[in-house]
Amino acid sequence: MLFNSIGYLVFLPAVVLLYYLVPFRFRWMILLAASYFFYLLWRAEFVLVLMGATLVSYYAAVRMGKIPDKKQRLKYLLITLAVNLGMLVFFKYLVFFTDLVNQFAGIAGKRPVIPWMGILVPAGISFYTFQTIGYTIDVYRGVVKPEKNIGIYALFVSFFPLVLAGPIERGRRLIPQFHAEHSFDPQLFTSGLRLILWGMFKKVAIADRLSMFVDPVFSNIGYFHGPEIAIAIVLKMMEVYADFSGYTDIAIGSARLMGFRLSPNFNRPFSARSIAEFWSRWHISLTSWLRDYVYFSLPFTFRGRKVNWRMNLNLVIVFVLVGFWHGPYWNFIIFGLFQGTFMVIANVFRPLMTRFNRVTGLDSAPRLLQGLNITATFLLICSTAFFFGPHPLHDSFYMILNLADFSQTGHAILLPLLKNGDLLLGIVLVLFMLWFEYLVAMKSLASKFLCKPVIIRYAAYLFMVMFLLAFGVFSSQKFFYFQF
């Protein structure tokens, strides 16, 4: 069931209604049943994988809770890591690794060593395995106490707003909310509805509209040249942002309807002034997860000249993992490698850049400097977007090599595209989205809006709903991040 489907428009109100109607002690059961039903609709057999991940991490956490000695707890942590990562590798990465082995065999002049295996990837596996791993590490570290109620824990892993594409929640944040009694809060409920509406707008009116132009370019890249590729790359980044942040808004909004507060996943990433800042604003729940559970676990020290070298190496390792998390393709690995490398370069050249800004006087014009930094960061992110997708690697190189090819402008493919109302509308809506999110974040638009008379608020909501209906693309397109 997709968030942007009619089914969800029936499912969500039904669950919310039931949730508030039943006594508090039964509420988690309603949510658990609804979450498993929601997940079952994708593919019944995937539920077994979800249950497996839940049971193993639950058992390991409970056992760890009974052992005071950290060293003795380690074996349970290793078991849960082995099972959860094993499942992730088996379902998501096995094909990649077998291909790799076969390719090496091919280079050595041998036949494929391992036969090709068609394995379906269970929906949301990258998200819920990270959630269970994070939880068991927290229990191991003694940051959280293990959850005794297996039903509540199963709900933490499978909660329907986040099971398919996050945000990747922490046990210490979400589990206590399942224990707390949420009385109906009109304000939180309205803010949830607003977020759902905004998320739908981003998905249906922007992301799906942009995909009408981006998808044909990426699936027939050989026919396109400089200007079209450049436009497609920029639009792809916008599409992915509108799609994934739209999904997250609907997820957070859906949870708010029942009184739950999920972690934010985006914070206007295109206003970032550096690559490091970009990743603190984009898919926050993933990057903070990797920071807390991988980066800080990698061996490095904070002293001496050697230190920076190790820290930078760790940074690259983490970002290669970020890339690889997105999918078992070389494209994503290279994407992550670029992100990490850009950050290392920024770290190495930071003193030089500070001096440059001082000498040129840029530091006395902070707005100009900020604008330049935002533009440079956006261009750098776009320059790696060639590798962001499961398309063949040679298509990515084709795009890079042909980016400066203006020889085919005789075809003037841009002109009919620009004449097309859908593309222009898509671009206008992207600008509106960025501007609106700026207003909400910087000018406290939401709180100002709530002070307006009810008639103005109703008119604004009504306009938004009608705009969505009139200008949306209703072809039930899947969310981009579901593939991860």
Added chain:
Amino acid sequence: MDRKILFFKKLLVFVIMVIALNALLNIVYNRRMYYFRLSRQQDEQFEACPDSIRYLMLGNSHNRVDPAILGPGFSYIMPKEVYAQTYYKLKYILEKTNKRPQNILLSIDPVNFSPRAENELSFDGYWRKYLDYFEIARESNDPGYLLNWLSGNFFSYAGNYRYVLMSLQFRNADMQVVKNGYIPARDYRNFAKERNREALGFEIATVYLSSYGRNPVLGETKYYLKILSLCKQYRIRLILLRMPMSDEYLKYAHRMVDLEKLDRAIVTLTRDHCNNFLLFDYRNEFHGKPGYFFNADHVNPAGAAIISTKIKEELGKKQ
């Protein structure tokens, strides 16, 4: 408690406002949308035409065969029509009316069989009277098709702002131009006068054929086979048409997919399931003659007249 009751009252008022405004927009759109006005005209004329129809033109806007030239017949084509819609319309005609076509003229091009066409059901406000969305959803195991039923009945305008703009542009259009159901080919532009013909051809080829991917195989065939089955059941001869396409479109179509391979597959499929059909291939009929096109893949009135005449002559020879 009072706060909660007040909130629910406000929510109820808002929901009623949304429903009322939506109903209003839905009614206005269904009444005023340009294609719906044309189709109502078609429906009225179809009701009035004799029960025995010699030539019935079905399919999408590529099929511009004029019954006034061809002979006694009726053109029941609809822009953007896909085979699922053609099948249900034909089924409706055969099972729920007294009309009996003897020949059905249907355009067959790879675009009709592309994976993209599989999921394309448009103008549901019009098609809801023909299509059995529940059957489609059941057969395709995709409840998403129920959305089309819902949108057809209650949200006809949703996502169709371009047709709203088009309807405004053609608000004073003369509906009397529809004769025997035939919607005249568009002539307010001429492809020969377009500066970017190459780009336009490329754009259409990309939109239509990119969904085939690198190894093209026929995507949508289920409803085509159902059409063949209906024709067999009611002893209707099928006249399959490859309508003319511009050189610019064909240039990129050939690069994007193996057109010949797809053509062969379509013919084989037809031969395997139908024993009473003719195939007229006019795809390259206007090679080097962009003046006969409205755009890269649609003939204009002059082109339509030539093709209609050619079909008439061919059919004359066959009889």
